[in-house]
Amino acid sequence: MIEARNLTKRYGEKLAVDELTFTVRPGLVTGFLGPNGAGKSTTMRMILGLDTPTSGSVLVNGRPYRAHPAPLHEVGALLEARSIHPGRTAFHHLLALARTNGIRRSRVDDVIEAVGLSDVARRRAGRFSLGMGQRLGIATALLGDPRTIVLDEPLNGLDTEGIRWVRALLQSLAAEGRTVFVSSHLMNEMALTAQHLIVVGKGRLIADTGMAEFLRAHARSVVRVRTAEPHALITHLTGPDIEVSFEPDEALTVSGLTTDQIGKAAGAAGITLLELTAQHSSLEDAFIDLTGDAVEYRAATVGAPS
Structure with missing residues (x-):
């Protein structure tokens, strides 16, 4: 379990993390989401004792990370996959960690096989692709068979098979x-992986909720409608909170009404419907809508080249 209480980090005038309070519980994959500059990496570094909080505290399995006598057995972490000596092989990198942390040698072979690096275990890490480096980083995180796993962007550089x-x-x-805490910018993948979400923006907590609850609260529902009489149907779909727009194929996208309400309105007007489909916005759409005011680095809108 990870318990953050009023966790704050300031770098000079920059407030990177602002009184974050949350709990990451065992038995769930908890996704850690936020725009660039939201304070995710700084928070993870404080969890792992790499940065000292300006104020507040964070405990891992009941203690500060640095207070654990055998931290690799408590917490496995991946913050930067490339933080490995390039001249050392994958095998010897893991073996050195095992020997200095009282981990049996056979565990090295186990994690190498588990992450799919058996064929390249004797290759120098400096020659690894980004995806291979990520696998080695995950092997390092799993080496101590820890109760808590903290991974920052573990999907970077992985192909489809690796992501799955x-x-x-x-x-x-x-x-x-186990407690699993993972950040990722791949929203569609996070929607398939995480059961709980912690969302931050500009260092502050925005949401701490289950995935299903998050989508129910923040994902917008729309209805796709096809009919031979779209303009006639539009006249019967009016109201202060109802929006209707045309799609490229002349279908209508309607928000503010359910499929039942649209079907009844069309039936009462004698309009035949060819398609009536409820569609829900993705985790990505819900995330962007929720964090729009918390984006620190926003690109300018660029027009198409002439």
């Missing part, structure tokens, strides 16, 4: 009762 593997791995770790 990480998804299954995280869910299996949570199913074993």
Whole structure:
């Protein structure tokens, strides 16, 4: 379990994390979301004792990370996959960590096989692709068989098979009762992986809720309608909170009404419907809508080249 209480970090005039309070519980994959500059990486560094909070506290399994006598057995972390000596092989990188943390040698072979690096275990890490480096970083996080796993952007550089593997791995770790805390910018993948979300913006907590509850609260529902008489139908779909727009194929997108309400309105007007489909916005859409005011670095709108 990870428990942050009024966690704050200031770098000079910059307030990176602003009194964050949250709990990451075992048995769930908890996604950590926020725009660039929201304070996610700083928060993870404070969890792992790499940065000292300006105020507040964070405990991992009941203690500050630095107070654990064998931290690698308590917390496995991936913050930067490339933080490995490029001249050292994957095997010897893991073996050195194992020997200095009282971990049996056979565990090195176990995690190398588990992450799919058996064929390149004797290759120098400096020659690894980004995806291979990510797998080695995850192997490092799993080496001590920890109760808590903290991963920052573990999907970077992975192909489709690798992404599916990480998804299954995280869910299996949570199913074993471990605490799994993971950040990612891949919203569609997070929607498939996480059961709980912690969302931050400009260093502040925006949401701490289950995935299903988050989507119910923040995802917008729209209805796609096709009919031979779209303009006639529009006249019967009016109201202060109702929006109707045309799609490229002349179908209508309607927000503010349910499929039942649209179907009844069309039936009363004698208009035949060819399609009536409820559509829900994605986690990405819900996230952007929720964090729009918390985006620190926003690109300018660029027009098409002439």
